[in-house]
Amino acid sequence: MESRRVGILGIQGAVDKHALLLKATGAEARVILHPEELKTVDALILPGGESSTISKGIARLGLREPIQDFVRQGRPVLGTCAGAILLSKRCRNHPVPTLGLLDVTACRNAYGTQVDSFSTGADPGGESQLARMRCVFIRAPRLEDLGPAVEVLLRVDGWPVLVREGSVLAATFHPELADDPRVHALLLKG
């Protein structure tokens, strides 16, 4: 796999876990806080964290349009948990402003509070290279009303947990917490 520079949006959240996993796959991680920094990377990760906190940072730093342009130019982006919410076109249950890049409705905190967080294996029958992926859900959202162009790569209990639309990848779980680089490898393949 060719080595690539991957930006991680550094406003708030699990930035360093993504950086560690990227390093393990041979990619270079750069923390992104300003629009011009997007020019220095080939792919982008919107990490988990608090989607309301991160969305306010995106607005304050003027990152909304630059991220949208980045993705519309076909460059790959991965959103995990809060990042998946931010990528979505629609948001419900205490909605936050989103980037509108993925044709789904994200339902925030769909499983409940932290005592309802869980980890489990993905349903059989998903993308073969992701077989038996262990999925860690932390106050996770659910993706609903998937548009026709959205492809489901993994499900848990029948719900889509990893989806792709063009160069946009979104996971409602945390591959970076399970030390499994396969989702990041998909991003790098872009």
Added chain:
Amino acid sequence: MAERNGQARTGAEAFELKIGLAEMLKGGVIMDVTDADQAKVAEEAGACAVMALERVPADIRRDGGVARMSAVDMIEGIQRSVSIPVMAKVRIGHISEARVLEVMGVDFIDESEVLTPADDEHHIDKHAFKSPFVCGARNLGEALRRIGEGAAMIRTKGEAGSGNIVEAVRHLRSVCGEIRALQAVRSEELMACAKEMGAPYDLVQFVHENGRLPVPNFAAGGIATPPDAALCRQLGAEAVFVGSGIFKSADPAARARAIVQANTHWDDPEQVMAACRGLSEAMEGIEMSTLDESDRLANRGW
């Protein structure tokens, strides 16, 4: 998710989920709030979580008496009003207060020296709970004892309600300095280190090998200004708690936003300066030498 809650989980998996939420709070600001309106102000300002409590530490200090877990109705009101994680405090060693917060679905339980201790010898066995716990620590030994009991996040104790950052700085320097020292010793010296620190051997070994705590390491106690938050991050804290500093100041909403901004950009003095611009007065502070040993909250717990 009732069926999942019924499933048996291994200890390691349960602990991974607890640390998982702590990871998600990194780089954020957790704000003390005393009602639903303040909680909304905090969320609107960009807080990554709120700490629900009846009185901020500065008022607990002023009022005296016994400080206990907050009223259930008040915590529920805050849970209903915001979408970010809600934390709440229990007295050190108060297993039953913690069980109450757990059934309420509180996202993180702070076994806190800010409240009057219920047990002056034992902290809670935090592995026995589904909810994650955060505990205060003044040094590495104390941090590792709490992690040994199951804490999924460590914060400095600082000196809550003082508006004075000096104790949080002392505790951060202790924890981070002792981590560096532990990395440098030879492996056969680790047992003696564990004995001297009063910390579990396996955790001492982890720190020696990894150069960090096995759980996220946050700062709390005395943070009142945007540069206070940036300073804590500079010294190795991965996120900050702000207690009295926001709602005891002259302009809570603006100060909350400013502390969030300085915390995100702790490494960028121009952004920290921009965050300070236009703020009115910070909370009044207390000089440590004017505080009796018996009035120091950080001395509670061991």
